Amino acid sequence: MNPPLLIGAGGPVIPNFGGSSHQFACEKANRLFCWDWFNHNWSTTLWPALRQHVVLVVIAVALGFAVSMGLALLAHRYRRTEQPMIAFTSFLYTIPSLAFFELLVGIPALGLSFWTAEIPLIAYTLLILFRNILAGLRNVPTEVLDSARGMGMSRRQMLLQVELPLALPAIIAGLRIATVSTVALATIAAVVDNQGLGVPIISGIDNYYFKTELIAAGVLAVLLAIAADSLLVGTKRLLTPWTRTRAV
Amino acid sequence: MITNFVDAFKFIFRNGQIPGQPHFTTLTYYALGTLKVTLIAMAISLVIALPLGVWLGHRHRGSFIAINIGNIGRALPSLVVLAIASAFLGIGLNEVLVALVVLAIPPIVTNAYVAIDEVDRDLVDAARGMGMTDWQVLRQVELPVAIPLLMAGVRTATLFVISTTTIAAFAGYGDSLGEVVANEASYHLYGLLGASICIAALAMAIEVGLALLQRALTPVPLRRAEALAMTDETLVPALSGV
Numbered sequence: 001m002n003p004p005l006l007i008g009a010g011g012p013v014i015p016n017f018g019g020s021s022h023q024f025a026c027e028k029a030n031r032l033f034c035w036d037w038f039n040h041n042w043s044t045t046l047w048p049a050l051r052q053h054v055v056l057v058v059i060a061v062a063l064g065f066a067v068s069m070g071l072a073l074l075a076h077r078y079r080r081t082e083q084p085m086i087a088f089t090s091f092l093y094t095i096p097s098l099a100f101f102e103l104l105v106g107i108p109a110l111g112l113s114f115w116t117a118e119i120p121l122i123a124y125t126l127l128i129l130f131r132n133i134l135a136g137l138r139n140v141p142t143e144v145l146d147s148a149r150g151m152g153m154s155r156r157q158m159l160l161q162v163e164l165p166l167a168l169p170a171i172i173a174g175l176r177i178a179t180v181s182t183v184a185l186a187t188i189a190a191v192v193d194n195q196g197l198g199v200p201i202i203s204g205i206d207n208y209y210f211k212t213e214l215i216a217a218g219v220l221a222v223l224l225a226i227a228a229d230s231l232l233v234g235t236k237r238l239l240t241p242w243t244r245t246r247a248v
Numbered sequence: 249m250i251t252n253f254v255d256a257f258k259f260i261f262r263n264g265q266i267p268g269q270p271h272f273t274t275l276t277y278y279a280l281g282t283l284k285v286t287l288i289a290m291a292i293s294l295v296i297a298l299p300l301g302v303w304l305g306h307r308h309r310g311s312f313i314a315i316n317i318g319n320i321g322r323a324l325p326s327l328v329v330l331a332i333a334s335a336f337l338g339i340g341l342n343e344v345l346v347a348l349v350v351l352a353i354p355p356i357v358t359n360a361y362v363a364i365d366e367v368d369r370d371l372v373d374a375a376r377g378m379g380m381t382d383w384q385v386l387r388q389v390e391l392p393v394a395i396p397l398l399m400a401g402v403r404t405a406t407l408f409v410i411s412t413t414t415i416a417a418f419a420g421y422g423d424s425l426g427e428v429v430a431n432e433a434s435y436h437l438y439g440l441l442g443a444s445i446c447i448a449a450l451a452m453a454i455e456v457g458l459a460l461l462q463r464a465l466t467p468v469p470l471r472r473a474e475a476l477a478m479t480d481e482t483l484v485p486a487l488s489g490v
Contacts, residue, residue: 096411096451099444102429106252106441180322187325188415201327205419209335218328225323 017210027212034212041213045200050220053196056186057228060118061179064125071126072133073159082134089127097124097185101192117189117196124185125178132174136167169243172236176229183225187217197221255438256445263442274428275446281423282450285341285413289348290406297353301360301401305394306386314361321354326412330419339420344413351412352405359401363394392467399462406458410451425450 017023017030026034038046071089075082095103100120110116140163148162190198197217204213237244263274272280304310326347333347367390375389391398417426428435428443435443463471 091452094407094452094455095448096407096414098411098414098426098429099447099451102440102444103448106256106437106444108252177322180319184323184325187327191418197325198327201325201331202418205331205334209331209420211332211335214328214331214335218325218332221325221328222323229319229323 017207017212027210030208030211032211033215037212038216045203045213046216046220049195049197049199049217050224052199053183053186053221053224056117056121056189056196057179057182057224060121060182060186061125061175063118064122064178064182065129065175067122068126068129068133071130072137075130075134076137085130089130092123093127095120095123097188098191101188105192112192114193114195117186117193121182121186121189125182128178128181129171129174132170132177133167136170136174137163139170140166165240168240169236172232172239176232179228179232180225183221183228187221197224252437252441256441259435259438259442260446263439275425275443278423278425278427278443279446279450282410282413282425282447285344285348285416285424286406286409286454289345289352289409289413290402292345293349293352293356293405293409294402296349297356297405298360298398301357302364302386302391302398304357305361305364306390308365311361311365314357314365317354318358321351321358324351326351326408326415327418330412330416330421334419334421341421341423344416344419344421347416347419348409348412352409355401355404355408357401359404360394360398363397363401364390366397367393392470395462395466395470399458399465403455403458403462406454407451410447410454414447 017027024034024036024040027037071085075085097120100123101116104110104116104119105112110119144162144166145158148158153161186196187198187201190196190202197220200213200217204210204217207213260275301314304314329350330344330347333343333350337343337346364386371389371393372385375385380388413424414426414429417424417430422430425443425447429440429447432440
């Protein structure tokens with residue numbers, strides 16, 4: 001089996017796990033988890049990577065949400081636009097992540113840049129967000145809409161005061177799925193832009209599969225996903241108090 | 249911009265042969281490798297995950313596990329799973345398969361569970377009232393009705409596996425199209441773009457194949473009703489528009 005990442009590395013003959021100049025004993029032995037290395041590299045490697053990861057994910061989900069909301073409102077108003085939008089977002093979702101990132105590298109204006117990393121992440125959120133927002137808007141009961149209209153609400157008032165609030169549970173459910181999968185996907189973005197938790201993962205692979213770095217970055221990514229998910233669940237509880245009183 | 253992609257297409261159709269693999273061009277060889285790993289990984293995952301999800305759904309048991317395994321699976325970064333499999337098990341086909349199976353099982357289990365669990369209870373009761381055995385209820389009532397949702401899980405998992413197979417090149421497994429992407433130094437930007445186009449085309453071809461399989465598996469009387477819901481899932485309109 002050819003190990004492509006080692007070619008041309010010109011690295012030392014004795015594996016330098018962790019990649020630091022002065023090695024800890026547990027680092028040299030590549031034990032399951034080297035706390036010394038973790039403490040030593042937390043502030044220089046892992047913490048900055050985590051912060052960059054949060055930025056990558058927040059921008060991707062925020063922009064993805066804005067685009068999806070626009071598309072969903074359009075599809076809600078003009079039903080005919082729904083099919084092409086679903087087809088387009090499904091098409092984007094089918095492109096394997098590595099291919100998507102690398103294809104953008106071929107566009108000179110993008111190259112290896114932040115937006116090359118960001119665009120596929122945004123694109124992957126569209127399918128789930130668009131569908132959930134639209135499903136949420138469509139599932140508002142007709143009686144409710146009729147009463148709103150009967151109260152003399154304008155189309156705009158109905159949307160802002162009736163339809164969107166009632167669609168919130170579905171919208172947040174979509175945001176949860178989109179956010180959690182973007183946290184996982186954003187690790188691959190490091191291939192095109194040196195940012196986020198993918199950086200320590202790739203460096204862990206380059207450093208002869210240095211276990212501590214791989215595990216630390218992996219666990220951080222999963223914890224970040226769980227934290228983001230809990231935050232959205234909390235937001236949902238705050239924003240939709242009526243769903244709590246309704247017996248399930 | 250145009251030249252990059254023109255060169256990429258030239259590379260796809262004219263790329264040379266790999267030493268020792270005289271019968272295939274580089275991209276054909278790696279595309280077949282990607283396909284092979286994907287098929288093996290999906291076969292193993294289906295054998296493990298489908299019966300588990302279907303059985304749990306049929307018994308209406310273990311909803312917490314069945315649903316949460318899907319949530320956890322979504323949070324696992326594929327690059328990490330691949331790298332950790334390589335770190336602990338080594339580099340090679342079997343090790344990559346372990347990682348792929350770990351990533352493919354959650355969506356299949358969760359969707360199979362939800363699909364069977366949510367089959368209309370009245371329908372199942374009616375079937376039992378007609379004197380159907382447990383097995384007949386599952387085989388003739390629950391499974392046919394559950395096909396669309398169940399297949400959605402299989403399709404998600406397949407996409408995930410193809411995508412991860414190519415990423416595996418970054419974790420040391422080189423027998424896939426990802427190998428070309430990971431080695432820009434040898435294949436240049438046009439090779440990388442050409443391989444990326446092939447990966448995307450392969451994923452879409454498989455997705456369309458599975459959409460057709462789903463249609464074939466759906467009983468004819470259910471197809472008409474399904475046609476509406478299916479346009480949500482299927483990628484055929486997307487491809488014809490591109």
